[in-house]
Amino acid sequence: MSKYSDITPEIYNLADKIKKNCVIDPELYTKYEVKRGLRDISGKGVLAGLTEICEVHSYTIVDNEYVPCEGKLYYRGIDVEEIINGFIKDDRFGFEEVTYLLLFGELPSRKQLDEFIKQLEFYRQLPPSFVRDIIMKAPSKDMMNTLARSVLTLYSYDEQADNISIENVLRQGLQLIALFPLLSVYGYKAYRHYHFGKSLVIHPPKAGLSTAENLLYMLRSNKKYSKLEAKILDIALVLHAEHGGGNNSTFTTHVVSSSGTDTYSAIAASLGSLKGPRHGGANIKVMQMFDDMKAKVKDWTNEEEVAKYLSDLLNKKAFDKSGLIYGMGHAVYSISDPRANVFKQYVKSLSEEKGMQEEYALYEMVERLAPEIIAKERKIYKGVSANVDFYSGFVYRMLGLPVELYTPIFAVARISGWMAHRLEELNNGGKIIRPAYKSVSKHRPYVDLKDREEKIEQ
Structure with missing residues (x-):
């Protein structure tokens, strides 16, 4: 490795200071009602602006209650x-x-x-x-x-x-x-x-x-x-x-x-x-996950085998051990992602043209089984469905795109x-966007350089 990309021992030591000194107690987010990711626990986003360009619709209001919808x-x-x-x-x-x-x-x-x-x-x-x-x-x-x-x-x-x-x-x-x-x-x-x-x-x-x-x-x-x-x-x-x-x-x-x-x-x-x-690169993760699944699951038509693999994903025993089933779930949608629904109508036709019907059947099975397994093994606050990334990577592969x-x-x-x-x-000549971050650090006095002692790890 060159000096431009090599991580030296000195860098590792300095990084340890960041890992130690830049930790915020998770309970403080609850105490100060900070909505991490600008979303509340149900997945509803903090209102930060107005737009006429696009509407992402995922719920209706019934008796002042948010009810998930298609x-x-x-x-x-x-x-x-x-x-x-x-x-x-x-x-x-x-x-x-x-x-x-x-x-x-x-x-x-x-x-x-x-x-x-x-x-x-x-x-x-x-x-x-x-x-x-x-x-x-x-x-x-x-x-x-x-x-x-x-x-x-x-x-x-x-x-x-x-x-x-x-x-x-x-x-x-x-x-x-x-x-x-x-x-x-x-x-x-x-x-x-x-x-x-x-x-x-x-x-x-x-x-x-x-x-x-x-x-x-x-x-x-x-x-x-x-x-x-x-x-x-x-x-x-x-x-x-x-x-x-x-x-x-x-x-x-x-x-x-x-x-x-x-x-x-x-x-x-x-x-x-x-x-x-976590954003545009998600469909690549879906493809990599399915490649691993196809290698590990012997019979792609066996629901028990596929379900076992999906459970292993959630329990950090398979693929990248992240605990995620990529392509399932969305920050806004719960019952369904309309983009995935539209895509699916045309994916089947393309799979038939490309002779990849077995892969398509596997995708359909995972789309059906994953929400049930996630609901069984996770505490979730809204529904889980396939998102657009679930099928887009498969489409790109069938198109032969790198x-x-x-x-x-x-x-x-x-x-x-x-x-x-x-x-x-x-x-619309809006103001510069500048949300607030609350400081939770304690005040302390400045110490002169000559009075500081280096704490050397033994």
Whole structure:
């Protein structure tokens, strides 16, 4: 290891001080009524802002009581399931339409949609030599870091980078929405070339193709894809485009935007949030968990064997011993995640096209058994159901997408929501977001250096 990545004995010793001195008594959170994660014990979030962009609906109020209900997701007041049914019925792609809806607050006419798509195509071109000078230099092993670095570097190419007028931020947002597929795919191509010696083939995007089609077109060496593949990837982008102002990365967008900083810094911060395994990286954990399950469970059709493995997961005896069944449960939804319900309708068709019906049956079984086992072995305060990550990783695998691109594809979709929220934050001229943290440290006097004694561990 180099000096840049080696953890020396001195670092370990200093880290021990942090582990010892930076511990807060968990009971203090209850004493001062601090809602950790900005959520109460039932999972209801602390109200931190208002938005017209998206509604995540998971309960109804009956006699002043919160009653869990089937999950619903609304983009600008319209049920996302109705949106998807609408463009599927017309046999067209929907991500661009949804992006328009999120940004501008209304569904586009045919003419408006065509003009908007042309606008995105106009911006779907990187600055001269950007691929050679930026993406190809020191490629990271993590595509989210590559994506963030590319976004921050685009600041240097923008003569109006710090202009936060609505007009300029909209222009920047459209450029980033158009460029995210290129930055993600090209970053991956550079990574596999320099780290694994694979052939380096860069395909420019093709005019007339949707975002989903261009992702597959640029990624695959032969540029080929089936209609079903492109349709399901498009649905994935629609379902991931937005999820309310409170999700971690979008809340990050609001927090950072409220400081008045530039678009590139705000979106890079959101990317850093999305990278985390508790947020956008969750579908990778689902895939790894299922790989381990398929290796350990001899008969995938045996409910007792599968249930035993799920119980071992909860009791920290299997996979990463975290005590979690990845893909089950959500911070807001309890009875159902509407995104998972929509996904499931199309996953079966894709599994049949790809000859992966056995894997699909295993997913269905786990989705059915896991809530029962969790309820039996855990004290839970609301229902548990499959979330969108449960099926999205499986879909990406069936599409032949590399694991390294799972979270960047999430970002390709969510950049639409981030920019809608950034524009909403700036347009409403809110205050800088600055919540309170209560100090629970005891006051003590300063001790002169000459009077301090080093406590040496014996």
